Amino acid sequence: MKYLLRIILFIVILLIAGGTIMNFINSGQGEIYIGIGVLIFAFILMPLFIYHRYKGKDLSKYSIDQYFRENKHNNPEK
Numbered sequence: 001m002k003y004l005l006r007i008i009l010f011i012v013i014l015l016i017a018g019g020t021i022m023n024f025i026n027s028g029q030g031e032i033y034i035g036i037g038v039l040i041f042a043f044i045l046m047p048l049f050i051y052h053r054y055k056g057k058d059l060s061k062y063s064i065d066q067y068f069r070e071n072k073h074n075n076p077e078k
Helices: 002-024 030-054 064-070
Strands: none
Touching: 002 030
């Protein structure tokens, strides 16, 4: 999974850099490559990265609801 993420990141960087260079040369295709790179980043790379980082971890200890239950004595009752 780690290598897949690196490969996709490399592809995204190449697409965005290539699109930027194409825009600099005044070619009309650069914006398409930048857009494809951003879409791959947002809809493929980020979900895979989040899944990879949080796989097998207990996320319930990061809940704000748990924090308020533990510190109930600090909350004044109205």
